[in-house]
Amino acid sequence: MTLMETQGLVPMTDGARLRWMALGDTTRRPAVILLHGGPGLPDYLGDVAPMIADLAPVYRYDQRGTGRSPWRGPHSFARHVDDLAELLDAWDVPSAVLIGHSYGTDLASRFCLRHSDRVTAMLLMCGPFVGDWRTGDRAERRRRMSAAQQERLRELEGLADRTEEQEVELLTLAWFTDHADTERGWHWAAQGARRRRPVNWPMNGELGKEGRADPLEGHLADLRARLPARAEILGGADDPRPVSALEELALRLALPLTRIEGAGHEPWLEQPDAVRTHLRRFVQAVGA
Structure with missing residues (x-):
């Protein structure tokens, strides 16, 4: 089956312009938003979108200052959360299924803290990590x-x-x-x-500094209260980041954790069938 691909450029209220891509029928609901990691990398989840795009439209975008979303100003979690909210408005998506990877799980979580009414479901893939995982x-x-x-x-x-x-x-x-x-x-x-170039090293540094000053770990109780009814954690059992950190997160958020054996931090590369099966079950359950 051939899936429709669309893309566009959306101006933000502060003058940034973010490039987005969608795969599948964008009139269908719920929509899925893939949030890539970094921070400071362009979107790299093009291999993940086709796994579920026949079930729901899948949106991706280059975060400001990366890929085809040029920006040379400051970066903050609040601004990145605002970007996602403005993109949902531009796409006419009242609420969405968020699937974040790596830093994208942190972004999804911080978005949920501020806009829980716009999160239909959330899958956290390979993050966020808590405790002394480093x-x-x-x-x-x-x-x-x-x-x-x-x-x-x-x-x-x-x-x-x-x-x-x-x-x-x-x-x-x-x-x-x-x-x-x-x-x-x-x-x-x-x-x-x-x-995945060029890497926006200043963005990486700014958000890293903010994350150390205001770690997500300090907001987990609030996040647990705001999570959608369907939320899960997925991780590679052989990620160098210790799986025990995801186990602690799952315990504190009262969420199910699925470990993909024989996979590291990008499990769709090493175990694509297992990841595809999990993502499809998750999205189908949300639709049901």
Whole structure:
């Protein structure tokens, strides 16, 4: 079946213009919104949308300052939440199913805190992580890398200015350990290092600083009270970020957690059939 693809450019109230894409019949409801991670990367969830676009229209967009959504001003969680609200208005979508990945789970959660009436259902994929997850993440990444790879990554991170090839090398080294199979992971990371560009490092830094000053962890009780009736967590069992952090999140939010075996931080790459089955069940249950 051939699915209809549409796209457009929506002006925000502060002058930014966000590029969006939709797959499927946009007159159908509920609509699904895929929220990509980063922060500072363009949308990369093009392989996920077709898994469910025959069930519901699937919208994606490049967050401001990434991909085809140019922006050189400041970044904040509040502004990114406003962006999503304004996009829903532009799409004539009163409420939507939010599926966030990585940083996109943080964005989905913060959107739910402010606009719970506009969240029909929510699936948090590979995040958000709570507790001291970074210590375990760093240790597991070191285990998956050789000493030479670790040293080279440190060298590249220390450069004030990097060439195009150095940037690609840095991102490949930083990302290949996201995957359970690091040999295939190297291929996916190298591919992503060229496609998911340019990285908006200032955006990454600004939102990272705000996240440390006002962590989502401090709002979990409020989030639990505002969650839609159908909300779940999905994670790769072999994500370097410890699955125990997702288990703690599931416990504090009283949500079911599904672990995809043999998959890391981007489970649709390593276990596409398992992810497809889960997403389709989730969206079908929302529609029912």
